[in-house]
Amino acid sequence: MTDTKPKDNFVREIIDGDLAVGKNQGRVHTRFPPEPNGYLHIGHAKSICLNFGLAADYKGKCNLRFDDTNPETEEPDYVRSIKEDVRWLGFDWEDREFYASDYFGRLYDYAVDLIRKGDAYVCDLTAEQVTEYRGTLTGPGKESPGRGRGVEENLDLFARMRAGEFPDGAKTLRARIDMADPNLLMRDPVLYRVRRAHHYRTGDAWCIYPTYDWAHGQSDSIEGVTHSICTLEFEVHRPLYDWFLVRLGIHRPRQIEFARLSLSHTVLSKRKLLTLVKEGFVDGWDDPRMPTISAFRRRGYTPASIRRFCDEIGVAKANSIVDEALLEHGLREELNKTAPRAMAVLRPLKVVLTNYPEGSAEELDCVNNPEDPGRGTRKVPFSRVLYIERDDFMEDPPKKFFRLSPGKEVRLRYAYFMTCTGVVKDPATGEIVEVHCTYDPATRGGDAPDGRSPKATLHWVSAGHAIPAEVRLYDTLFTKRDPNELEEGADWKSNLNPKSLETIAGARLEPSLAAAEPGSRWQFERLGYFCADIGLSRPGAPVFLRTVTLRDTWARIQKSGRENE
RNA sequence: UGGGGCGUCGCCAAGCGGUAAGGCAGCGGACUUUGGAUCCGCUAUUCGGGGGUUCGAAUCCUCCCGCCCCAGCCA
Numbered sequence: 001m002t003d004t005k006p007k008d009n010f011v012r013e014i015i016d017g018d019l020a021v022g023k024n025q026g027r028v029h030t031r032f033p034p035e036p037n038g039y040l041h042i043g044h045a046k047s048i049c050l051n052f053g054l055a056a057d058y059k060g061k062c063n064l065r066f067d068d069t070n071p072e073t074e075e076p077d078y079v080r081s082i083k084e085d086v087r088w089l090g091f092d093w094e095d096r097e098f099y100a101s102d103y104f105g106r107l108y109d110y111a112v113d114l115i116r117k118g119d120a121y122v123c124d125l126t127a128e129q130v131t132e133y134r135g136t137l138t139g140p141g142k143e144s145p146g147r148g149r150g151v152e153e154n155l156d157l158f159a160r161m162r163a164g165e166f167p168d169g170a171k172t173l174r175a176r177i178d179m180a181d182p183n184l185l186m187r188d189p190v191l192y193r194v195r196r197a198h199h200y201r202t203g204d205a206w207c208i209y210p211t212y213d214w215a216h217g218q219s220d221s222i223e224g225v226t227h228s229i230c231t232l233e234f235e236v237h238r239p240l241y242d243w244f245l246v247r248l249g250i251h252r253p254r255q256i257e258f259a260r261l262s263l264s265h266t267v268l269s270k271r272k273l274l275t276l277v278k279e280g281f282v283d284g285w286d287d288p289r290m291p292t293i294s295a296f297r298r299r300g301y302t303p304a305s306i307r308r309f310c311d312e313i314g315v316a317k318a319n320s321i322v323d324e325a326l327l328e329h330g331l332r333e334e335l336n337k338t339a340p341r342a343m344a345v346l347r348p349l350k351v352v353l354t355n356y357p358e359g360s361a362e363e364l365d366c367v368n369n370p371e372d373p374g375r376g377t378r379k380v381p382f383s384r385v386l387y388i389e390r391d392d393f394m395e396d397p398p399k400k401f402f403r404l405s406p407g408k409e410v411r412l413r414y415a416y417f418m419t420c421t422g423v424v425k426d427p428a429t430g431e432i433v434e435v436h437c438t439y440d441p442a443t444r445g446g447d448a449p450d451g452r453s454p455k456a457t458l459h460w461v462s463a464g465h466a467i468p469a470e471v472r473l474y475d476t477l478f479t480k481r482d483p484n485e486l487e488e489g490a491d492w493k494s495n496l497n498p499k500s501l502e503t504i505a506g507a508r509l510e511p512s513l514a515a516a517e518p519g520s521r522w523q524f525e526r527l528g529y530f531c532a533d534i535g536l537s538r539p540g541a542p543v544f545l546r547t548v549t550l551r552d553t554w555a556r557i558q559k560s561g562r563e564n565e
Numbered sequence: 566u567g568g569g570g571c572g573u574c575g576c577c578a579a580g581c582g583g584u585a586a587g588g589c590a591g592c593g594g595a596c597u598u599u600g601g602a603u604c605c606g607c608u609a610u611u612c613g614g615g616g617g618u619u620c621g622a623a624u625c626c627u628c629c630c631g632c633c634c635c636a637g638c639c640a
Contacts, residue, residue, distance in 0.1 A: 138567045182568040184636050193638035212640045236569050236635050314578050323576045326589045446598045457598050526599045553600045
């Protein structure tokens with residue numbers, strides 16, 4: 001499933017090359033292999049879009065395979081969430097839902113085969129000793145005492161490992177490769193460890209578990225995968241990946257590595273995301289500030305906008321940090337066309353139309369989506385007392401501020417022109433509590449018969465008709481573009497943005513929003529796109545989350561200090 | 566330091582010996598009942614740096630510099 005014509009990239013070049021020389025009988029078969037030890041994030045989305053996208057473009061298949069070889073950290077809830085997220089993104093693995101744990105038996109047999117070929121042995125070293133014997137980056141390692149064991153003894157020992165005769169960590173099965181190989185991964189890597197842990201799928205059937213290196217390539221092979229696409233850190237594993245498959249003499253997929261995604265102002269490491277969740281820095285994996293797929297979904301992002309983003313960022317081998325502005329841009333472009341408009345005042349400032357008849361009200365026609373006339377119009381109540389956005393009024397405005405201020409005329413969207421005649425202040429604090437205006441009855445609907453047109457159009461809500469609501473605004477989770485870039489001795493968590501969440505309790509919405517369905521997306525005119533939250537909304541009392549702001553030229557002017565130029 | 570990778574505009578990224586695509590961001594301007602949207606225009610004589618090969622190089626060779634990954638019985 002793709003939304004745009006696939007961009008060319010080096011992975012496609014490799015596949016095209018393989019196809020050109022007739023490899024794999026012309027098949028293209030990929031897989032997305034998550035470990036169910038956390039929720040999927042936007043970086044996984046890149047991999048999902050790549051793998052499923054490639055399969056679709058080449059008329060091939062893409063499997064969903066859970067790489068569940070470490071029972072200590074894996075849970076069914078993670079499996080559940082991963083499936084939900086992949087599906088939500090719009091991809092279908094059909095009947096190809098696989099688990100590395102389903103291959104434990106075959107993996108064991110492959111190991112026996114390797115032992116028979118003299119390519120693996122049972123090692124008695126402790127974990128610390130294995131590390132010590134591995135040697136250093138510059139110096140060779142030492143051979144394990146068990147390295148010289150004969151095939152029969154190894155077979156016997158390995159069978160007894162499986163049978164549970166040895167305590168956890170007491171023995172490992174290792175490949176016999178080369179303790180002096182400059183690539184540390186080739187220095188007799190561990191294939192199996194003894195670990196009496198309950199596996200969420202195989203239960204207590206096994207007390208030995210295969211390592212990633214032993215399980216991954218063989219799993220790919222078993223599934224007939226042709227191109228095993230993974231991230232750059234696995235590049236040094238490729239010689240090992242190939243070595244096993246060649247020794248075993250079985251189908252050998254081609255491993256291709258690409259640069260994982262980094263997004264600005266957030267972290268994309270499962271370990272760090274887990275910390276944020278476990279230590280309560282956020283309200284769970286789907287906290288709208290998180291970079292997880294579930295958080296983006298809850299916040300109101302669309303699957304298409306994420307797919308589009310993944311297509312746009314490209315696939316290459318250079319480490320990079322993509323600006324979140326690119327993600328937001330695609331989202332806005334979609335939502336601009338699809339989200340119905342509504343008026344909502346986040347920080348209400350009372351406006352009294354002194355020449356509007358007291359006690360009366362009327363209904364005005366408002367366009368639901370200017371980008372899509374087919375969406376029609378709705379009625380919005382209007383009366384003498386209104387609320388406008390506090391930010392839309394300034395008693396003593398700078399030169400470039402052309403919203404409401406004393407003596408100035410503005411347009412109320414789809415309603416009337418009004419002119420500010422005065423303010424009422426709290427005598428104690430001096431705070432402006434009310435603004436007085438007169439409206440021009442001749443401008444009903446927002447057009448003046450004489451053709452004049454105010455510089456600003458404000459959104460508004462009728463005080464007596466508006467419904468109160470809670471609205472949550474979000475800013476980036478971290479203050480730094482790269483949260484991992486730390487000052488001396490600093491912790492990455494010190495880069496968390498204390499203002500990433502702002503809860504506004506007293507917002508006022510136009511009445512129609514009371515019926516907003518949980519999960520529905522809206523554009524609050526002049527403010528941004530908002531989503532009625534699925535978790536917090538109550539019937540008749542929705543809670544809105546800001547998905548993304550609208551482009552805000554005024555905010556940019558203020559930020560750059562040019563408001564008086 | 567051994568091995569494996571990577572370095573093209575502020576951020577991504579094409580380019581594969583023939584004389585620097587595109588997107589985002591930014592900046593102008595037009596239009597506008599969202600300071601939104603839309604539309605038009607501008608922004609790398611230069612490809613981490615130095616040598617070399619060539620009629621011609623970001624693309625080939627070479628040396629140097631910088632960044633990332635590998636010493637889990639994690640993935």
